[in-house]
Amino acid sequence: MALELELISPIEVAKDFALAVQEYTLLSAQSLANFFRRPLYMADMLQQADLIGVGSLPIVVLTGLSVGALLALNAASTLQRFGSVTLIGQLVSLGMVTELGPLITGLMVAGRNASGMASELGSMIVTEQIDAMRALGTDPTKKLITPRIGATAFMLFFLTIIADLLGLIGGYGVAHLLFGVDTNQYWTSVWQILVFRDVFTGLIKPVLFGFIIATVGCYYGMSTRGGTQGVGRSTTQAVVASSVLILIVDFFVTKLIFAIFGYR
């Protein structure tokens, strides 16, 4: 049996991409507008907050601790050469609060929840449950997507704070136990290096990342075609797209904040 490879025109690919961007934008805008329309489905939002927030807690605790510890370990080897190992606290603090805390938490939650949303909504699409919901007079974007966006953005904010704190504790463990940095010295340097801009950067990002995770996961779920294989495809695409988008947005948000508040 000869294997025939179908060649896809680059114009078609560009058109499909433009269409996907348009549909994603419309879905996101509609879901955001739903926050100002009744009903709000608070019970669904709380249920999602529990699934996303409490459910992601173990993975965020573990990654936060590990990243903080690794950051301290790597920084120490360089700082030791200059005799400045006491600066570990500053490095861990800045790294965790402004960048790694939000980013790692965002990527972890994207892996766990964007895939979950895409597979759940994708399964509902292929088994006609979304059509059934529309037929029963309920708007699926209002009932399914808006609560997920609200819950993810809200919970990622707090998960990031937890990850930051655990990262600092992980860094302290390494600094104190392996490099003999004094407890008081570590926590003082952690606290003193942070300015408003750092905390603002670290707390605005998780809200944006939460929005990206939920909208991308829901978009791929709602655009699922082709049965169970399609559900698998949507799940993978949701994780890849949300992770890449988080990295891209992270860069531009950091750049924008530097432009607004200026460099250190």
Added chain:
Amino acid sequence: MPAPTLPSENQTATAVAPSGIAIEFDNVSIAFDEKVVLQNISFQLAHGETKAVFGVAGSGKSTMLKLAMGLLRPDSGRIHVLGEEITHMTEQELFELRRRVGIVFQESALFDSLKVYENVAFRLMEEGIAAEEIERRVREVLRFVELERTYDMFPSELSGGMRRRVAIARAIITEPEVILYDSPTGGLDPVTSNTIVELIMKQRDVYKTSALMVTHRLQDAFTMASHQFDKATNKVVALPKGQLCEVPMSFLILRDAKVIFNGDAHQLATSRDEYIREYIS
């Protein structure tokens, strides 16, 4: 044939007089990519009438139901449902209209993460009805489809036939004026199929609900054309010979994206069209 017990009589309050048009398709066409699924389809479904829709697999029967529900939009033509043209309605406007129309999907489409009572009560919960009232109505409608014992079960714990009956319960709980059935007996054993056909006949004859029923099983439609539900005895009884057209039942056959037959049982039985004769033989 024994039939399920009737729920309380208040459901008859929505019965609509068998006059006027419930659904009208006017030159409706739709294509997916290059494939034309329906082309210039025109027909009317009267209030209180049940129309059985036949056609080979892929002939556009389910698409027709989704068009009638506004879940799909036609490429051309107009569709009227309960006196309103739905073709250019926004999704928000359609949500309002859909509260007056029920649908039973081919694979039931029950929400698998919700229990049976939550599935059946879904629309009532959305409308913010009191919990006691919801429970009363859910139990009543589950009794109607003889599945009250499944109240607390999940859809995955039910057989295919039971799921189909729960889907019917979900569709009729708000006492809709029109119900759309997509292969309600498809893939079921004869006993379960008969139970479901009886439920559909009861909706037609007792509550005068208009219905568009997609099916592959000619025998179901012929049973519906030759029997009626007797409210007094709570049973399905055969019509005397010569009265086959007394019940509001009609047939529509699709072929190659077009309507090739639209008429009653007598017209179908006497059709000279070779394809139709072969189809019904």
